[in-house]
Amino acid sequence: MISPNLLEINEQESMDANLILSSFELDIYQNITNESRQKEFLVGRYAIKKNLAENGPSFMGEFQDISVEYGKLRFPIIRDSLIEVGLSHSKKYVFSIIYSKDQVVGVDIETIRSDIPIEDMLSTAEKNMIAGYCSPAQFAYIFFSCKEALGKALKMGLLADYSIYEIKSIESEQWFGKEVFQLEFKKFPFLTAYSFMKNDKEICSLVVPQKVNVEQVLEYLIVS
Structure with missing residues (x-):
């Protein structure tokens, strides 16, 4: 659940x-x-x-x-x-999640801010990964949001060495009329992150085990 x-x-x-x-x-x-x-x-x-x-x-x-x-x-x-x-706040939203104890789930919602250079927090490999996108700053926030969600899934936030949260790959597909990015982690191959722009300033992210069906969760988050 x-x-x-x-x-x-x-x-x-x-x-x-x-x-x-x-x-x-x-x-x-x-x-x-x-x-x-x-x-x-x-x-x-x-x-x-x-x-x-x-x-x-x-x-x-x-x-x-x-x-x-x-x-x-x-x-x-x-x-x-x-x-x-689980719980996360942005300037506009409060995002809560409830789930059964046999699941591993983390959530995050972020407001993009121009005054915080999130790109500086990326590894060289991550910077290269998003270099081809039209808005690297936006994707830097997507990476950061997914790392926040990963930290919450692991119940330790971003307290560990930041390199362990590194993103390995990013792909995109359409879900309910919205572009959703699917990210894999270098150190946690059994977990997958899903992230999308809720609006032009808000990023919504979810981390779950790889084989968990998130269709209904994403539908609610995108459509609501």
Whole structure:
């Protein structure tokens, strides 16, 4: 089971934190001083719980009865649950995923920024790989987003030596009217990344084991 949920942050204007957050989450929320970060936290928890309510096999009770906590490396977890959760934010979206514990899944959504030279983070081989594309800066962000999703799938983020996340190859195909890029990793040949432009500034990426069927997931992410 892999169930995605994608919400636009600015469309979630009238949420009551007391009806969404557990006491543990509410304490974190009330101690966030930056307003946009506070809203991002609230919408992120809402996205996970909405996903659980709609797709979780054993969701019971109210949103505030579920507590999304942090693992040792700050990835989201629900303790004593058969469900794993994933979460990513961009300037526009909150992207949540729930999946069964027998899966390996990572997600990321990024906003392209002209003030951050992501190309500098690529290896020489990766730079050569995207040199023929019309927008190398865009593809540098696609690579970065897929690496973020890989780090989340491995539950360690980008904390390891950056070279282990290196991209081995990139191909493209059409899915539901959208160009989707399929990337393979040099050090993790059993995992595949799927990445596409959600709009002209937002990149959406998903990492799963090679033989996992992602058609329904991609359809939801592209069409929604």
